[in-house]
Amino acid sequence: MTEKTIELTDLRRLWDTYSEKRIGVIGLVIMLVFIVMAVFAPYIAPHDPYELYNPMEPPGPDHLLGTNDIGQDILSELIYGARVSLFIAFFVSIVSGLIGTILGLLSGYYEHVGFFIMRIVDAFLAIPRLPLIILIAAFMRPSIWNLVIIFTILGWPITTRIIRSEVLSLRTRNYVEAARMLGAPDSYIMIKHILPNVFPLLVVRLVVEASHVILAESSLSFLGLGDPTAKSWGMILHYAFMYPTIYISDVWKWWMLPPGLCIVLTILSLMFIGYALEELVNPRLRGMTQV
Amino acid sequence: MHQITKIAGYVTIILAVISFNFFLPRFMPGDPLSFLTGAPGMDMPIVLDEATRAKLLAYYGLDKPLLQQFADYMIKLMHGDLGWSTYYNAPVSSILAGRLKWTLLLIGTSTLLYIALGIVLGAISAWNRGGKSDVGLLLLLLSVGSFPPFFLGMLLIILFGVKLNLFPVFGAQSPFMAYSSPVEEAMDILHHLILPATTLVITHIGGVYLLMRNSMLNVIGEDYILTARAKGLAEWYILRKHAMKNALLPITTMIALRVGFMISGTILVETVFAYPGVGMLLFDAVMYRDYPLLQGAFLIITLVIIAANFVADMVYLRLDPRLRHD
Amino acid sequence: MTLLKLKRLRTCFPTRDGLVKAVNTVDLEIGANEILGLIGETGCGKSILGMSIMRLLQPSTRIEGEIIYKGQDLLKLSEAEMRKIRGKEIAMILQNPATALNPVLTVGDQIAEAIWLHQTMTKREAREKAIEVLRSVKIPSPEKMANECPHKFSGGMKERAMIAIGLACNPALIIADEPTRGLDASTKEQIIKLMKEVTEEKSMLFITHDLDAAAEICDTVAVMYAGELVECAKTGDLFGKPLHPYTMGLLDSLPCRGLKPIRGMSPSLIDYPSGCRFHPRCDYASAICEKKHPEMVKVEDRHYVRCFMYL
Ligand SMILES: Nc1ncnc2c1ncn2[C@@H]1O[C@H](COP(=O)(O)OP(=O)(O)O)[C@@H](O)[C@H]1O
Ligand SMILES: [Mg+2]
Numbered sequence: 001m002t003e004k005t006i007e008l009t010d011l012r013r014l015w016d017t018y019s020e021k022r023i024g025v026i027g028l029v030i031m032l033v034f035i036v037m038a039v040f041a042p043y044i045a046p047h048d049p050y051e052l053y054n055p056m057e058p059p060g061p062d063h064l065l066g067t068n069d070i071g072q073d074i075l076s077e078l079i080y081g082a083r084v085s086l087f088i089a090f091f092v093s094i095v096s097g098l099i100g101t102i103l104g105l106l107s108g109y110y111e112h113v114g115f116f117i118m119r120i121v122d123a124f125l126a127i128p129r130l131p132l133i134i135l136i137a138a139f140m141r142p143s144i145w146n147l148v149i150i151f152t153i154l155g156w157p158i159t160t161r162i163i164r165s166e167v168l169s170l171r172t173r174n175y176v177e178a179a180r181m182l183g184a185p186d187s188y189i190m191i192k193h194i195l196p197n198v199f200p201l202l203v204v205r206l207v208v209e210a211s212h213v214i215l216a217e218s219s220l221s222f223l224g225l226g227d228p229t230a231k232s233w234g235m236i237l238h239y240a241f242m243y244p245t246i247y248i249s250d251v252w253k254w255w256m257l258p259p260g261l262c263i264v265l266t267i268l269s270l271m272f273i274g275y276a277l278e279e280l281v282n283p284r285l286r287g288m289t290q291v
Numbered sequence: 292m293h294q295i296t297k298i299a300g301y302v303t304i305i306l307a308v309i310s311f312n313f314f315l316p317r318f319m320p321g322d323p324l325s326f327l328t329g330a331p332g333m334d335m336p337i338v339l340d341e342a343t344r345a346k347l348l349a350y351y352g353l354d355k356p357l358l359q360q361f362a363d364y365m366i367k368l369m370h371g372d373l374g375w376s377t378y379y380n381a382p383v384s385s386i387l388a389g390r391l392k393w394t395l396l397l398i399g400t401s402t403l404l405y406i407a408l409g410i411v412l413g414a415i416s417a418w419n420r421g422g423k424s425d426v427g428l429l430l431l432l433l434s435v436g437s438f439p440p441f442f443l444g445m446l447l448i449i450l451f452g453v454k455l456n457l458f459p460v461f462g463a464q465s466p467f468m469a470y471s472s473p474v475e476e477a478m479d480i481l482h483h484l485i486l487p488a489t490t491l492v493i494t495h496i497g498g499v500y501l502l503m504r505n506s507m508l509n510v511i512g513e514d515y516i517l518t519a520r521a522k523g524l525a526e527w528y529i530l531r532k533h534a535m536k537n538a539l540l541p542i543t544t545m546i547a548l549r550v551g552f553m554i555s556g557t558i559l560v561e562t563v564f565a566y567p568g569v570g571m572l573l574f575d576a577v578m579y580r581d582y583p584l585l586q587g588a589f590l591i592i593t594l595v596i597i598a599a600n601f602v603a604d605m606v607y608l609r610l611d612p613r614l615r616h617d
Numbered sequence: 618m619t620l621l622k623l624k625r626l627r628t629c630f631p632t633r634d635g636l637v638k639a640v641n642t643v644d645l646e647i648g649a650n651e652i653l654g655l656i657g658e659t660g661c662g663k664s665i666l667g668m669s670i671m672r673l674l675q676p677s678t679r680i681e682g683e684i685i686y687k688g689q690d691l692l693k694l695s696e697a698e699m700r701k702i703r704g705k706e707i708a709m710i711l712q713n714p715a716t717a718l719n720p721v722l723t724v725g726d727q728i729a730e731a732i733w734l735h736q737t738m739t740k741r742e743a744r745e746k747a748i749e750v751l752r753s754v755k756i757p758s759p760e761k762m763a764n765e766c767p768h769k770f771s772g773g774m775k776e777r778a779m780i781a782i783g784l785a786c787n788p789a790l791i792i793a794d795e796p797t798r799g800l801d802a803s804t805k806e807q808i809i810k811l812m813k814e815v816t817e818e819k820s821m822l823f824i825t826h827d828l829d830a831a832a833e834i835c836d837t838v839a840v841m842y843a844g845e846l847v848e849c850a851k852t853g854d855l856f857g858k859p860l861h862p863y864t865m866g867l868l869d870s871l872p873c874r875g876l877k878p879i880r881g882m883s884p885s886l887i888d889y890p891s892g893c894r895f896h897p898r899c900d901y902a903s904a905i906c907e908k909k910h911p912e913m914v915k916v917e918d919r920h921y922v923r924c925f926m927y928l
Contacts, residue, residue: 023430123304128596130555131573135589138577139315215439219559222441223574237442241563247453247460252445260442267437275433514716520673521711522731522782523703532730536721 017280024276030269034262038082047073049080049231056251065254068236069243077231078258084232085266088144088217092151093209099152100159101202105190107160108167117160124157130219137225144227147220151213159205166198200281204274211270218263233259294608301601308593312586313364317357346375350583373590374583378575383587387569391591393463394568398557400484401491402550409496413503414538418530420508428500436497440556444490444563451486458486461565487564491556498549507538540607547603551596618649619685620790620820621670621707626682628662628669635887639665641844642682644913647790652821654835654852656828656867658883662844663824664712667792670822671709672699686790705735708783712794712824714775718767724751724778725763731785747785754781754811773804777811784815792822797830809834828871832856837919840864843884843894846913850920860922862899893925901926 019025037044046064047053055071057063065074107114133150140146170176171194179189220226221234222241236259246252350367351374352360367373373383412432416425438446452460459465463483470476510516511534519529558570565571569588576585628640639662647653655663668674670684672691684691691702703709711717719727728747733740744763751759754777767775776796783791796812797805805827812821813834825831831838832852839849840861848861859865866879881898884890890897896906905925913923 023433119300119303122300123307126301126304126551126597126600127308127593128551128554130558131589131592134558134573134577135312135315135585138580138582138585211437216555218439219441219555222439222559223562223577225577237445241441241445247445247449252449256442256445260439260445263439263442264437267439268434271433271437514711514713515719517668517673518711518717518727518779518782519719521671521703521709522734522785523700523705524730524734525700533719533722537719540721 014280018276021276021279023272027269027272027276030265031273034082034086034266034269037079038086041079041083045073045076045079047076049073049076058250059254065258066251068239068255074236074255074258077236078233078262080231081233081236081259081262084144084227084230085214085217085234085263088148088151089210089213089266092148092155092213093206095148096152096155096209097159097202097206100156100205101163101195101198103156104160104163104198105167105194108164108171109186109190109194114164118164121157121160124154125161129154130216133216133220134223134225137220142225142227144230147217147227151216155209155213159202159209162201162205163198166201167194170194170197200277204277204281207270207274207277211267211274214263214266214270233262294605297601297604297608301597304597305594308590308597309365309368310361312590313361316351316582316586317360350374373587376576376581376584376587378579378581378584383584386572386584387587387591390567390569390572393566394557394561394570396463396480397484397487397491397561397566397568398550398553401488401495402553404488405492405496406499406546406550408492409499410503410539412496413500414507414530414535416500417504417507417511417538418526418534420511429504432497432500435493436495438494439559440490440494441559441563443494444487444560447486447490448563459483460486463567483566487560487566490560490563491553494556495549495553499546502542502545503538506542507534510534510538513537543607544600544603547600547607550599550603554592554596619646620649620651620687621645621647621822622683622685623670624683624685626666626669626684627680628665628674629679631677631679632887637886638844638889639886640669643841643844643846645839645846645849647820647822649789649820650818651837652816652823652835654831654838655822655824655841656826656831656838657841658867659826660883660886661841662886663826663841664794666841667709667794667822667824670792671703671707673703673709701735704731704788705786706788707790707792708786708788709792710779710783710794710796712798714779715772717779718770718775720767723764723766724770724781727778728763728782728785731782735786747781750781750785751778753784753815754778755807756781773800773808776800776804776808780808780811780815788819790820790822791816792824794824795826796823797825797827805830828856828867840867843889844886845894845923846921847895847923848921849913850922854917854920860916860920860927861895861924862901862926863895866898893923 049072051073052071053063053067053073055067055069057067057071059066063073063075065078068074068077103117107117133154136150137146140150176189176193179193184192217226217232218234218237221232222238224238226232226235226238228235237256240246240252240256240259243251243255246256350372352363355363371384373387375381376383376386379386412428416428419425435443448460451457459482463480464476465479465483468479470479515537516529516533519533524533554570557568558573560566561568561570562574569592573585573588573592575581576588623643623645626640626643626645627638630637630639641662643666645653655666657663665674669678669680670691672680674680680692682692686702686707691699694702718724725744725747728750729740729743732738732746732750733743736743738746748759748763751763756762756774756777762770762774767778770778780793780796783793793812797808800808809830812823823831823835835852837849838852838855839846840855840863841847842863848855848859848864850860855864856868859868863879866877868874869877870879879898884894884897891910892908893899893902893906893911896902899906903925909925911923911925911928913921914927915921916927
């Protein structure tokens with residue numbers, strides 16, 4: 001019972017420090033709106049996003065953001081789009097974060113394994129991401145799961161590197177050395193002493209990776225390599241971009257602007273959250289800026 | 292010692308990329324050439340005439356054993372043979388050669404600009420930490436940094452190209468233009484360069500800025516900055532002479548890595564502005580399912596970036612006196 | 618002739634946990650050609666005192682009192698005027714030369730820039746002057762070493778380079794912060810000898826927690842405890858006839874006197890103990906020590922102490 005209360009006050013204190021940063025709170029609020037949009041899409045969306053109505057309708061009472069070139073309701077597409085973007089972003093960042101953490105722990109703890117893993121990490125980091133994703137996506141059938149796999153494969157190396165360098169510095173701390181001297185098994189030390197200490201860093205990393213994945217997914221969809229059966233913001237922009245008179249008529253205002261702004265706001269909210277978390281985690285930065 | 296491990300690392304990476312490029316089409320599920328011939332199940336079947344088909348088959352050499360294929364592939368690469376483009380019906384290498392200069396021009400100008408601006412703004416921000424200019428810059432650059440390049444490009448086209456009609460919205464040069472002088476040609480090229488380059492600069496400046504700001508915040512707390520103050524040196528002099536280089540050293544490689552990532556933005560920006568570089572070629576190759584072109588473009592882009600990283604690494608080794616070996 | 622006079626100097630840092638009173642109401646005088654030692658345990662505020670004189674602390678720091686140098690109050694000078702004092706009039710040799718030298722600039726440049734800034738001469742001349750200064754601090758082959766970055770210097774050489782930076786513009790006062798810390802015995806000996814030599818016609822505030830070094834080089838010694846001075850006397854008097862229990866304790870903790878450490882820990886600079894700040898650790902403490910804060914009293918000619926035993 002007492003342990004529970006301590007945890008709660010700890011959380012309370014963390015939240016107090018976090019909410020000192022206004023942009024962190026703003027980021028959370030924006031993210032929450034998008035999460036609600038994604039989870040309750042079927043209830044919020046006025047239409048089925050795949051249903052065909054009159055093409056190229058301007059905004060009106062029936063279609064608040066008009067319809068696209070084949071007659072789908074743009075507002076509904078937009079609401080369902082939140083699902084794809086957020087699902088891929090969270091799924092990939094968590095899975096690649098998990099892989100990265102395990103490899104980071106191992107490579108920070110065992111020198112030889114570390115050397116080997118870091119060479120692979122270096123290789124991954126030297127290869128530009130989007131061209132590689134485009135190449136793989138062009139050969140594979142585009143589907144959400146294929147995208148998830150590609151992004152995960154490309155996402156773990158940075159996490160591994162960050163976790164490893166943290167483990168390297170933690171390893172020399174007194175309590176870790178003491179535990180090792182007392183003959184505690186490596187797995188115990190890693191889980192009990194090191195993992196809790198890299199956790200804050202990992203959370204920041206997950207948020208940053210999520211924003212990278214959203215950017216990568218929308219870029220790929222924009223290039224026409226997304227899952228054609230799943231509505232995503234990048235895909236809406238792809239069709240808008242391919243529409244011949246997108247710039248000269250007023251169509252862009254309701255077809256191009258909304259999905260673009262959705263991407264911007266999602267990435268922005270993740271960046272704000274990441275920034276606030278980083279100051280929370282890294283005491284050296286704390287109190288430097290009062291945003 | 293340092294150099295040798297680095298060089299060995301780069302050679303391995305290059306070999307890995309080349310092998311990956313070789314094996315990817317061959318290890319795809321199903322018939323290795325189904326993607327070329329438009330077998331059932333493809334979204335967009337491609338119809339090839341007999342001559343092109345024969346050229347393709349000869350290039351891939353699928354009837355030979357795998358090892359032989361790999362050896363042939365490597366030999367062809369050495370000779371600059373990247374295969375035959377199905378869409379342009381021309382050698383991939385010659386198409387790439389014509390496009391590379393535009394990409395290099397676009398990347399070169401925007402890279403110089405955003406790195407220089409990011410470094411200067413990051414340093415200013417850190418030096419005035421907590422002040423108005425710091426907070427303002429931080430918010431501004433975080434915000435503009437969250438615009439995907441393709442979206443920002445489209446917005447700039449609408450604002451500066453269509454509404455204000457200040458800049459051309461596509462291409463690298465005006466079509467069918469007979470230039471009266473090289474200066475006129477250069478001005479035309481510059482005119483076309485401004486919007487795409489601006490897009491790239493805006494979307495990439497935030498990363499460098501944040502790196503520099505954090506690095507500079509670390510440097511400001513160092514003892515040698517205090518020593519410099521104790522000598523009576525002026526603030527701007529300390530910033531320029533004592534802090535800049537120390538703040539830049541630990542982030543050089545990270546900035547160089549970012550230049551590598553920048554190619555992603557370039558692909559998107561070239562596509563949006565129909566800028567005839569390698570990035571737009573990649574988009575075309577995807578659109579027309581021109582796989583040899585896609586692979587050739589991928590290989591060139593990757594090699595150029597790895598080369599850039601290599602140069603950055605070597606420069607770094609020379610910059611830091613602690614790593615320099617006599 | 619007084620060169621520098623501190624009047625009721627107080628330096629405080631506002632922090633989340635409270636006000637850190639690192640230097641609390643210090644009165645001190647350094648005469649021309651005098652070498653004043655400032656000794657005390659780590660964390661008692663010695664470095665902060667030195668940095669306060671140079672006004673090198675972050676802007677949020679509160680400094681009160683007066684710092685009279687050659688008749689003018691340094692605390693009243695503008696930042697630009699203060700820059701003309703730093704390096705030229707008063708030089709500070711910061712503690713820990715391993716981090717106090719810029720790792721990416723050559724040692725020659727780090728000396729020459731100060732000379733070039735404060736004296737009218739070309740960069741070339743400043744450079745030659747820098748080599749001269751390096752020679753005066755006995756760096757071997759100074760022409761060559763001037764072109765090297767600090768990582769080529771050993772610990773003792775780095776300290777010499779720091780001293781050279783301090784000497785560059787021939788200041789009237791040098792504040793040396795623990796110049797012998799972390800050096801082995803023979804290097805320490807050399808550095809002390811060097812400092813004695815170069816300050817022959819200068820004044821120096823010699824901050825140290827190394828009592829032997831202080832005994833060897835100083836004319837006068839001041840003892841600091843928890844932000845304030847507790848004793849001040851001529852070197853011979855202080856080491857021969859220490860009056861304050863803390864000074865006695867410090868001397869007893871020397872290896873040659875039996876290595877007897879003072880019991881307890883130095884107090885927090887946020888909440889001091891009431892009364893005499895040393896009383897919880899003092900063997901002679903009586904009831905009054907807990908209640909009243911003692912003032913500095915003059916016991917003999919130029920021997921001051923802050924203790925109720927001498928009131
Ligand atoms: N910027 C600061 N903010 C708060 N406290 C500080 C700051 N700088 C120094 N202190 C505190 O002031 C005290 C005196 O430090 P210092 O003068 O460096 O000690 P020393 O006598 O070892 O040189 C220390 O206890 C230190 O914790
Ligand atoms: Mg000190």
